[in-house]
Amino acid sequence: MLTERRFLMLAAAIGGPILSSCASSAPQQSRGQWSSLPLGAGGFITGRSISNDGKNLVCRADTYGCYTWNNDTSKWEQLRTSTRMPSADVAPANGLSEAGGYEIQVAPSDSNRIYMASDEGLVKIRSVPGHAGHVFACSGPLNPANQPYAVFMRSTDGCANFIPIANVQCVHAFGFGKAAPGSDHPAVYIAGLYEKRWGVYRSTDHLAAWNANTIEWLQIGDYPLGNYDMITTVEGDANEFGTVYVGFSGSGGAYFSLAA
Structure with a gap:
């Protein structure tokens, strides 16, 4: 029915x-x-993932960028930037990671830990x-x-x-x-x-x-x-x-x- x-x-x-x-x-x-x-x-x-406590929402966009949702501003904030990534993983031309993120996932046991994949x-x-x-x-x-x-x-x-x-x-x-x-x-x-x-x-x-x-x-x-x-x-x-x-x-x- x-x-x-x-x-x-x-x-x-x-x-x-x-x-x-x-x-x-x-x-x-x-x-x-x-x-x-x-x-x-x-x-x-x-790619989109939500932590078990519901406090952390992340996603991956078409530019291979990864973002986290800010509940206070109701806006997405970029995760992959030159100031947040290891220096060896930053492309000088645009300040972003060369590989980019293909998948993103919040760790089930730790809402503050995020995994990102670069295997396409x-x-x-x-x-x-x-x-x-x-x-x-x-x-x-x-x-x-x-x-x-x-x-x-x-x-x-x-x-x-x-x-x-x-x-x-x-x-x-x-x-x-x-x-x-x-x-x-x-x-x-x-x-x-x-x-x-x-x-x-x-x-x-x-x-x-x-x-x-x-x-x-x-x-x-x-x-x-x-x-x-x-x-x-x-x-x-x-x-x-x-x-x-x-x-x-x-x-x-x-x-x-x-x-x-």
């Missing part, structure tokens, strides 16, 4: 690729609201908070030739074995958020094709019920804010169940929160 949903149209931009949706029965949908989360320096967001971000692999050895992974949009076929997988033995997740044809980004009330497993969010239908989805199954062959996903949106740009990053809120942040490939970001 479908539930009512509401979208707040604060900003919209059309300019990214549109994924076709094959005819299928509509999945369950979640009631809530999308809001804009602007980024002043470039709109291509490929080709493969996305993330451990499940609070569950040692449990890992999700997808190839990500490596290039236009295989972009629609990024496989989504799960491991429960420390990456020794991976099982493809059934009925998920493609995932462009995924993340974790606070568990649903009564659940012992973080909520899992994906942006991709589930049962051949594009959208942003959430799974809230308990750990014992989490089965890659039978897991079901609740749709919380298709094109947030009416934006057809590709979603390149997804991150759930660690302190508020149902809130999830997404970043677009050219027009900033948005966040979804459950209706009151």
